[in-house]
Amino acid sequence: MTIQRTSGENSEAWFAKARELLPGGVSSPVRAFGAVGGTPPVIRSAQGAFVFDIDGNSYLDFVGSWGPLILGHAQPQVVEAIEQAARRGTSYGAPCQAEIELASAVVSSYPGIEQVRFVSSGTEAVMSAIRLARGATGRDLIVKFSGCYHGHMDALLVAAGSGLVTFGQPSSAGVPEGYTNLTRVLALDDEAALEQLFTDEGDKIAAVIIEPIPANNGLLLQRPAYLQKLRDLTSRHGALLIFDEVISGFRLGPGGAAEHYGITPDLATFGKVIGGGMPVGAFAGPKAIMEHLAPMGRVYQAGTLSGNPVAMAAGLATLQFLKANDAWTQLEARGQYLEQLLNNSLSSSPIPASLARIGSMFWIAWYADTPPRTAEAIAEETGPFYAHVFHGLLARGVALAPSAYEIGFVSLAHSNEDLEQLAATLTSVLADLEPPAASGVN
Numbered sequence: 001m002t003i004q005r006t007s008g009e010n011s012e013a014w015f016a017k018a019r020e021l022l023p024g025g026v027s028s029p030v031r032a033f034g035a036v037g038g039t040p041p042v043i044r045s046a047q048g049a050f051v052f053d054i055d056g057n058s059y060l061d062f063v064g065s066w067g068p069l070i071l072g073h074a075q076p077q078v079v080e081a082i083e084q085a086a087r088r089g090t091s092y093g094a095p096c097q098a099e100i101e102l103a104s105a106v107v108s109s110y111p112g113i114e115q116v117r118f119v120s121s122g123t124e125a126v127m128s129a130i131r132l133a134r135g136a137t138g139r140d141l142i143v144k145f146s147g148c149y150h151g152h153m154d155a156l157l158v159a160a161g162s163g164l165v166t167f168g169q170p171s172s173a174g175v176p177e178g179y180t181n182l183t184r185v186l187a188l189d190d191e192a193a194l195e196q197l198f199t200d201e202g203d204k205i206a207a208v209i210i211e212p213i214p215a216n217n218g219l220l221l222q223r224p225a226y227l228q229k230l231r232d233l234t235s236r237h238g239a240l241l242i243f244d245e246v247i248s249g250f251r252l253g254p255g256g257a258a259e260h261y262g263i264t265p266d267l268a269t270f271g272k273v274i275g276g277g278m279p280v281g282a283f284a285g286p287k288a289i290m291e292h293l294a295p296m297g298r299v300y301q302a303g304t305l306s307g308n309p310v311a312m313a314a315g316l317a318t319l320q321f322l323k324a325n326d327a328w329t330q331l332e333a334r335g336q337y338l339e340q341l342l343n344n345s346l347s348s349s350p351i352p353a354s355l356a357r358i359g360s361m362f363w364i365a366w367y368a369d370t371p372p373r374t375a376e377a378i379a380e381e382t383g384p385f386y387a388h389v390f391h392g393l394l395a396r397g398v399a400l401a402p403s404a405y406e407i408g409f410v411s412l413a414h415s416n417e418d419l420e421q422l423a424a425t426l427t428s429v430l431a432d433l434e435p436p437a438a439s440g441v442n
């Protein structure tokens with residue numbers, strides 16, 4: 001199997017320059033194609049379901065900027081809202097109507113929350129929610145799950161998702177041991193381990209944080225009974241349950257995974273879709289917890305550009321469009337159609353492969369007859385095999401994420417024909433691949 005390099009001359013030249021000026025040539029690691037080899041196309045523009053590079057190539061895009069672009073690229077209402085907001089000033093450092101309107105949209109959509117604080121990224125949302133949980137409970141321990149990624153705050157950079165799996169690092173350099181001493185890591189889907197931890201240290205646990213739909217290390221869909229167990233144990237021991245809905249929030253439905261599973265967390269974190277493609281994060285909960293935050297309470301948290309009027313306008317336009325167009329029903333229908341198409345394609349795979357899908361999120365588990373539920377159950381050979389699939393697709397004009405562990409996103413901009421194109425292209429890529437004798441990126 002040989003990898004077809006797809007980047008054109010212009011991308012090669014610009015990316016060489018990027019490597020000089022930006023570490024790895026990028027502003028966020030997985031973009032560098034380190035896991036799949038080759039040079040990433042340098043992007044000039046994007047519209048609807050497509051991105052266009054500086055060599056004139058177009059790609060049918062299922063990355064969607066890693067999740068935010070649920071309406072597709074440069075969606076007209078969102079662009080209009082951004083333009084209008086920018087004309088009224090790009091930042092005030094003072095309360096604005098758009099942040100109050102967006103907060104109202106979030107509170108009325110998501111179960112159990114009364115107040116929202118806006119920040120500028122998912123990482124910041126999680127970092128602030130953890131501090132709030134510790135401040136509100138007066139406890140120090142945090143529990144996370146291996147394979148779940150919650151952004152790059154020090155204390156949670158242990159056994160995290162794709163960026164780290166991709167680079168084979170169990171955790172990051174530069175994080176002193178003392179910063180992770182108060183973090184406990186459990187495997188997903190293991191009720192006994194959960195019970196044992198609560199028996200041993202339940203009265204010291206401030207919060208358990210989980211991606212209720214783990215989507216950063218493959219798509220590791222959990223049993224509802226397991227999530228319910230988590231809710232029961234945290235409630236019984238006075239620990240807060242934090243649902244990290246940075247990916248799932250407003251993508252799966254207006255009430256995210258909480259609504260889907262009928263399980264209400266104590267705090268929820270948001271990012272991606274809530275900002276409509278602009279840098280926005282948020283965390284939210286009932287007043288009794290949120291009022292521990294400054295200026296009401298003693299948990300300090302702040303941000304120069306938090307609640308930025310242009311970013312708020314993009315988020316608000318996105319949520320309004322989703323609600324007005326019954327988007328989640330449409331996205332579920334497209335997801336179902338894609339599932340059917342991809343299952344057909346995968347039947348011709350030279351190795352066992354299965355599809356995990358929920359709503360508009362999908363992931364192919366290679367070397368697996370059924371999709372795994374834990375990070376530990378993902379086959380090691382997945383990465384090298386995926387590199388060939390990835391480049392085969394890219395060479396034929398279809399972009400999935402440049403990592404075997406990242407999921408794909410369907411947007412409202414994807415037509416049925418686009419979904420058929422993905423499936424047909426995958427079928428043709430798989431037909432060209434022989435069963436892998438030796439793995440490795442050529």
Ligand SMILES: Cc1ncc(COP(=O)(O)O)c(C=O)c1O
Nearest residue numbers: 121122123149150151246247271
């Ligand atoms: C579940 C989850 N939490 C937190 C983050 C961090 O968000 P950001 O990249 O905006 O800092 C991510 C990013 O992918 C995520 O998927």
